[in-house]
Amino acid sequence: MLTPGRLSLARKRRGLTKKALAEALGVTPHTVLRYESGDISPPAEVIDRMATLLDFPVTFFCSPDIDELVADAASFRSLTAMSARDRDAALAAGAIGYLLSDWLDENFSLPPADLIDLSGETPEVAARSLRQEWGLGEQPIKNTVHLLEAKGVRVFSLAENTRTVDAFSVWRGDRPFVFLNTIKTPEHSRFDAAHELGHLVMHKHGGPSGRRAEDDANRFASSFLMPSADVLSRIPRVHTLNQIVEAKKRWAVSVMAMIYRLHALGILSDWQYRTFCIQASDRGYRTSEPFGIPREHSIVWQKVLATLWAERTTKTDIADRLAVPLEEIENLLFGLAGALPVVVHPQSARGSLRIV
Incomplete structure (x- = not known):
């Protein structure tokens, strides 16, 4: 007997529409719709064809339901640039991540979630409060993935071959999840991890959405990775881009993230900010990093x-x-x-x- 939600998940994971799957199976789109709604169940030979076409084991389609991720519950960074196909494929990967997480819980004991609710706080205050709660002081964070895992966050990768899906996060009951696309630089992934942490602590119970929520998470990540007191004490003034390139090593962030933070703290004027952004772009620092760091591991x-x-x-x-x-x-x-x-x-x- 087919489990309807599993067919829908496998189809989305492969980036197919109902119409495309119907054509491949030799049935009407309405028939696929009825399969996924549970109105009818396909015969065994059709399930076999589904398994072959979608490259999932037959047993996958007949196993119990999986908790699905819905777009409204997950925070995506690039909503405007992301296609529905890429979004649904990433969410389907997240649902399989749930399966893997459940297996992990059955076999190992890991730390419970240790995140505090910081909804209603400004991003800068939220970042300082969480650092204080976790006893991090003003020192740079050595490894964001290790830190999240130690605080009970399940971290998985997204091997999506698209730059529109940076990362996303979601609460599943009392367990927070972060999914990171590893297609970009290690510095970018560190910032993504901190960005998603911002969503988890500031937006668990709703709040700003869309561009406003993404801007808040960016400000949280910038403050969390580069505490104001530490930055101000070490970089009171800047005259050249090379100073920024050298300085960013301490916090293991991208050149662009360092420029943004220095501007937010008033160390760079608006004119300097625009000038350094142009210079950094000319040097290719939007897609690659000088003095690159190793990728963080779990x-x-x-x-x-x-x-x-x-x-x-x-x-x-x-x-x-x-x-x-x-x-x-x-x-x-x-x-x-x-x-x-x-x-x-x-x-x-x-x-x-x-x-x-």
Whole structure:
């Protein structure tokens, strides 16, 4: 028996419309609509064709319902530039991330969410308040992914081959999720992670939406990664772009993010801001970074995969258990798990992971 929501999810994950799937199956679009609404169930041979066309195991389509992500509940950074197809494909990847997260909860004990509700605060106040709550002081953050994971946020990657899907975040009950596209620079991903953290703490219960919400999250990320007191004490004045390029190393941010922050703090005049933005663009700093940093990896998935490897359990075994293509597991961990094995702490064996 077909589970309607799973057909819809697999179709969206592959970027197909109902009409396109109908043509491939040799049925009418109305028939596909009735399949996805649960009005009728396709015969076994049609489910087999679906599995082949969509490259999902047959068992995927007949398993229990999955919690779906809806666009209104997720924060996307590039709403105006994003097509509905790209948005739906990313949301479908997020739903598979839910499956993987549930499997993780069944096998390991991870930290509960430790985020505070900062709705109603200005982005700058929210950033300072969260730093104070977490005891971060004014020091630069060494690894944003590690920090989010230590505070109970589930971090997954998005292997979407499009620059319109930067990242998105969502609350699922009491568990916060962040999905990061790793197609851009490591500095950009750090900012994306902080941006989504801003959404999680400021917009859990609604509030500003659209461009206003995105601007607030950008201001939060800028303040969170580059605390005002630290920046002002180290860069009281700027005369050249090279000073900014050198300074950005401390906070591991992009040149453009550093320029924005210096302007927001009044260190750069409007004229300097425009001049340095033009110079940075001419040097190609909008798409690449001087003195680039290594990409941040997930400590959770490094330890999980090391533990499983010791038990001779592979990512293929996880994919089989969840009835999803191995590629989908790889996509969710791409750029996060890292390539090097890690030593598992004695307290980090299966059943408990110590995140520090």
